[in-house]
Amino acid sequence: MGEGSQKSPVVLKFGGSSLATPERVRLVAERIARRQKQGDPVVAVVSAQGDTTDELLVRLHELAPDPPAREVDMLLATGEQQSAALVAATLGTLGVSAVSLTGWQAGIATDPSHRRARIHGIAPGRIRRLLAAGHVVVVAGFQGVNDLGDVTTLGRGGSDLTAVALAASLGGTCEIYSDVDGVYTADPRIVEDARRLSVIGYDEMMELAALGAQVLQGRAVEYAWQHDVEVQARSTFVDGPGTKVRPGTGTERVHPVTGAALDRTVARILCEQVPDRPGSAAHLFGALAQAPINVDVIVQSPSHLGRTDIAFTVADEDAPRAEEIARVAVERIGGGQVSRDADVAKVSLVGAGMLSRPGVASRAFQALAGAGINIIAITTSEIKISCLVRREDGPRGLQTLHKAFSLDED
Amino acid sequence: MGEGSQKSPVVLKFGGSSLATPERVRLVAERIARRQKQGDPVVAVVSAQGDTTDELLVRLHELAPDPPAREVDMLLATGEQQSAALVAATLGTLGVSAVSLTGWQAGIATDPSHRRARIHGIAPGRIRRLLAAGHVVVVAGFQGVNDLGDVTTLGRGGSDLTAVALAASLGGTCEIYSDVDGVYTADPRIVEDARRLSVIGYDEMMELAALGAQVLQGRAVEYAWQHDVEVQARSTFVDGPGTKVRPGTGTERVHPVTGAALDRTVARILCEQVPDRPGSAAHLFGALAQAPINVDVIVQSPSHLGRTDIAFTVADEDAPRAEEIARVAVERIGGGQVSRDADVAKVSLVGAGMLSRPGVASRAFQALAGAGINIIAITTSEIKISCLVRREDGPRGLQTLHKAFSLDED
Numbered sequence: 001m002g003e004g005s006q007k008s009p010v011v012l013k014f015g016g017s018s019l020a021t022p023e024r025v026r027l028v029a030e031r032i033a034r035r036q037k038q039g040d041p042v043v044a045v046v047s048a049q050g051d052t053t054d055e056l057l058v059r060l061h062e063l064a065p066d067p068p069a070r071e072v073d074m075l076l077a078t079g080e081q082q083s084a085a086l087v088a089a090t091l092g093t094l095g096v097s098a099v100s101l102t103g104w105q106a107g108i109a110t111d112p113s114h115r116r117a118r119i120h121g122i123a124p125g126r127i128r129r130l131l132a133a134g135h136v137v138v139v140a141g142f143q144g145v146n147d148l149g150d151v152t153t154l155g156r157g158g159s160d161l162t163a164v165a166l167a168a169s170l171g172g173t174c175e176i177y178s179d180v181d182g183v184y185t186a187d188p189r190i191v192e193d194a195r196r197l198s199v200i201g202y203d204e205m206m207e208l209a210a211l212g213a214q215v216l217q218g219r220a221v222e223y224a225w226q227h228d229v230e231v232q233a234r235s236t237f238v239d240g241p242g243t244k245v246r247p248g249t250g251t252e253r254v255h256p257v258t259g260a261a262l263d264r265t266v267a268r269i270l271c272e273q274v275p276d277r278p279g280s281a282a283h284l285f286g287a288l289a290q291a292p293i294n295v296d297v298i299v300q301s302p303s304h305l306g307r308t309d310i311a312f313t314v315a316d317e318d319a320p321r322a323e324e325i326a327r328v329a330v331e332r333i334g335g336g337q338v339s340r341d342a343d344v345a346k347v348s349l350v351g352a353g354m355l356s357r358p359g360v361a362s363r364a365f366q367a368l369a370g371a372g373i374n375i376i377a378i379t380t381s382e383i384k385i386s387c388l389v390r391r392e393d394g395p396r397g398l399q400t401l402h403k404a405f406s407l408d409e410d
Numbered sequence: 411m412g413e414g415s416q417k418s419p420v421v422l423k424f425g426g427s428s429l430a431t432p433e434r435v436r437l438v439a440e441r442i443a444r445r446q447k448q449g450d451p452v453v454a455v456v457s458a459q460g461d462t463t464d465e466l467l468v469r470l471h472e473l474a475p476d477p478p479a480r481e482v483d484m485l486l487a488t489g490e491q492q493s494a495a496l497v498a499a500t501l502g503t504l505g506v507s508a509v510s511l512t513g514w515q516a517g518i519a520t521d522p523s524h525r526r527a528r529i530h531g532i533a534p535g536r537i538r539r540l541l542a543a544g545h546v547v548v549v550a551g552f553q554g555v556n557d558l559g560d561v562t563t564l565g566r567g568g569s570d571l572t573a574v575a576l577a578a579s580l581g582g583t584c585e586i587y588s589d590v591d592g593v594y595t596a597d598p599r600i601v602e603d604a605r606r607l608s609v610i611g612y613d614e615m616m617e618l619a620a621l622g623a624q625v626l627q628g629r630a631v632e633y634a635w636q637h638d639v640e641v642q643a644r645s646t647f648v649d650g651p652g653t654k655v656r657p658g659t660g661t662e663r664v665h666p667v668t669g670a671a672l673d674r675t676v677a678r679i680l681c682e683q684v685p686d687r688p689g690s691a692a693h694l695f696g697a698l699a700q701a702p703i704n705v706d707v708i709v710q711s712p713s714h715l716g717r718t719d720i721a722f723t724v725a726d727e728d729a730p731r732a733e734e735i736a737r738v739a740v741e742r743i744g745g746g747q748v749s750r751d752a753d754v755a756k757v758s759l760v761g762a763g764m765l766s767r768p769g770v771a772s773r774a775f776q777a778l779a780g781a782g783i784n785i786i787a788i789t790t791s792e793i794k795i796s797c798l799v800r801r802e803d804g805p806r807g808l809q810t811l812h813k814a815f816s817l818d819e820d
Contacts, residue, residue: 022472056492062432064499071502074510075495078488082466085485089474092481100484105559126559149515149536 009041009131009172013141013163017179018236019083020050028236029090031177032136036096041131043170045141045163046087048079069114073143073153077103080140080159088138098136101126103143103151108162110144110152117144117152119161119223122169131170139166157217164220168227175242176216181235182243183208183215185407186260190395193408197243197258204258205245207350207384211261221245256353256360257405262398263346264391266296267319268376269326271310273336276303280333281310287329293318297346297379297388307336311377313388316342344376345394348386349401360405361385367404373397419451419541419582423551423573427589428646429493430460438646439500441587442546446506451541453580455551455573456497458489479524483553483563487513490550490569498548508546511536513553513561518572520554520562527554527562529571529633532579541580549576567627574630578637585652586626591645592653593618593625595817596670600805603818607653607668614668615655617760617794621671631655666763666770667815672808673756674801676706677729678786679736681720683746686713690743691720697739703728707756707789707798717746721787723798726752754786755804758796759811770815771795777814783807 014028036042084100091098107123130137141159144152154161167174188194202225209218215233224231234242301309314322327338354360377388389397424438446452494510501508517533540547551569556562564571577584598604612635619628625643634641644652711719724732737748764770787798799807
């Protein structure tokens with residue numbers, strides 16, 4: 001192998017919105033070309049263009065309302081394959097020799113499952129050879145191949161995971177490009193003086209991703225954390241340093257809190273008069289887990305006459321199904337009414353600094369109370385505090401917490 | 411393997427027009443399902459839906475006017491992959507268990523070339539196993555994989571070739587479905603009393619395909635001939651026997667002529683005053699072959715004072731390039747003017763019966779002369795006679811020949 005192959009490669013990932021029009025594809029190709037001229041071996045990972053994935057699903061569901069997951073993957077994987085070919089061909093017009101690869105050509109092996117497969121391993125031989133020969137390698141994101149030779153997809157946001165996993169396998173770094181120029185202390189559309197973070201910890205980023213910060217996908221951050229991959233979130237269209245995600249940032253932090261988030265796509269399910277005996281909650285949440293439905297904030301009221309109220313939140317889209325499952329489960333264990341409340345929102349604070357500083361929670365509650373915002377439920381983890389509030393209070397709640405913890409100050 | 415796998419499979423191929431709308435996809439799925447219920451193991455080969463391939467090319471050329479052939483194949487192959495997934499999923503709604511396969515998953519190995527790869531071999535193991543397990547296998551047509559693991563495509567009409575090659579490899583028969591219910595003695599849009607042929611020979615079908623009969627693709631017929639595969643051309647939307655293509659039909663024929671064809675997409679290149687010495691024609695046609703441009707009817711006038719006029723026809727789309735190449739070549743060998751004439755059409759008669767019956771050509775010339783149609787040039791093969799006429803005379807020429815050889819009579 002030549003000298004060039006000694007340098008560790010950089011994996012650049014571009015999302016669907018960055019590729020939505022021919023003009024944008026050209027801008028992406030120019031960015032890739034500039035990066036290669038800086039001397040780094042470059043792998044680009046691309047998503048499907050614009051709304052391609054959704055459009056393919058509409059076409060499929062018109063023909064088959066409940067299609068086999070295997071065929072869904074076979075269909076959806078074409079979106080990223082098209083992007084890869086288009087970007088590689090466009091790079092050619094800029095004098096950059098580029099080769100596109102599908103997931104299977106890139107050696108991305110997954111478990112047998114469809115729609116949300118897990119990456120089992122990567123055989124990077126072909127990518128290494130292409131990089132060593134001076135090519136830019138453009139990989140179709142979001143997809144892999146299982147042991148049967150079937151095409152699998154990695155779930156929504158899976159291209160981030162493709163990029164991080166390739167960076168891990170190649171011993172390189174990863175840059176995730178999108179419309180946004182980094183990770184902010186809160187959504188700038190809601191909090192005017194939100195500040196771009198220059199650095200954030202893996203743990204904090206995972207919490208923020210789970211809370212709806214769409215800059216980086218949670219599973220990708222988790223993979224980066226496990227494999228020590230440095231990830232950077234940057235803007236496709238504006239030059240700038242973006243935000244670096246890496247370990248060990250929390251402990252040296254001045255602020256106990258790194259960022260705040262608002263999730264308005266939650267609903268609350270209330271199960272009344274559940275018998276307060278061992279196994280009740282296990283039965284209820286076991287049924288939901290099997291669905292599978294992700295349950296978030298869980299609040300159980302103090303027992304009264306051997307009965308208790310259990311409330312929990314789920315994603316808006318899962319709420320009708322969750323209510324139905326809960327109703328069946330609660331009836332079986334002899335409980336009372338089950339109801340659903342969509343008029344809620346979740347405001348959260350995230351920060352590895354919380355670990356060493358007690359009192360963050362009480363300061364948050366005081367700030368919300370001072371703004372006249374009622375807290376319906378609370379949940380905390382080592383580095384996160386979430387408060388359930390009325391949906392109309394959500395934006396003001398986020399602004400209040402952002403100010404209370406001086407997140408606008410560097 | 412179970413009993414079912416003992417039966418030889420049938421390979422059904424559906425073209426893009428048969429899959430252009432969701433309604434048509436449903437009709438195709440229903441036809442496949444009916445066929446499977448008759449007890450045959452079924453492989454379906456599908457093209458890209460409607461104008462998908464052309465639309466993808468437009469998108470590509472907007473970004474890269476002269477894209478690498480490898481990336482063109484990578485892009486175009488997605489059209490057939492989408493069709494395969496959609497048809498397989500639709501079969502599921504009819505209670506038919508179906509599995510879609512890309513070219514590489516179906517084991518279709520090609521030579522290294524792109525855009526017009528040749529099938530080198532097929533490893534039908536996976537298809538056999540799926541058929542034995544009772545599945546319908548839906549294969550993305552038009553594509554394969556080369557030794558490098560790159561996606562290749564087989565050229566326009568390549569899905570016919572996929573279907574025939576799979577039938578050969580599986581020891582089955584092949585049915586090619588399209589908007590037309592078989593092969594006709596002439597284009598019914600031009601010749602009113604054109605008659606559907608119940609049987610045609612491989613050789614005749616190849617000539618007709620080369621002359622623009624779009625029911626079956628020429629390379630597919632050639633492959634079927636070489637591998638003794640029985641091919642049937644049928645309508646996707648109307649039940650009927652269609653046309654069978656098979657060997658040995660010509661010799662038993664009452665008619666010396668099987669069909670007639672008109673090609674209005676030709677142009678004529680005239681090279682004047684070419685020195686009549688050894689190597690002149692070789693130089694001219696060598697340069698064209700290298701382009702590569704297919705040359706059809708060639709006419710060389712009698713030599714006069716050591717010089718001769720050479721005229722030949724090419725496809726309309728190749729004409730400007732052919733003229734340019736001819737001009738350079740003729741200049742180098744010291745010839746005269748080169749000009750191009752698009753105002754021509756080619757009427758042809760095809761029939762294995764010609765072999766044993768002299769006089770077909772002269773009857774054709776008499777018929778055209780009787781209709782007042784001037785013949786610009788003539789070319790013949792063992793089973794074909796082509797006459798170049800003015801483009802406006804084309805349709806009438808076809809009708810005249812159809813009548814003169816009583817092709818409307820069974």
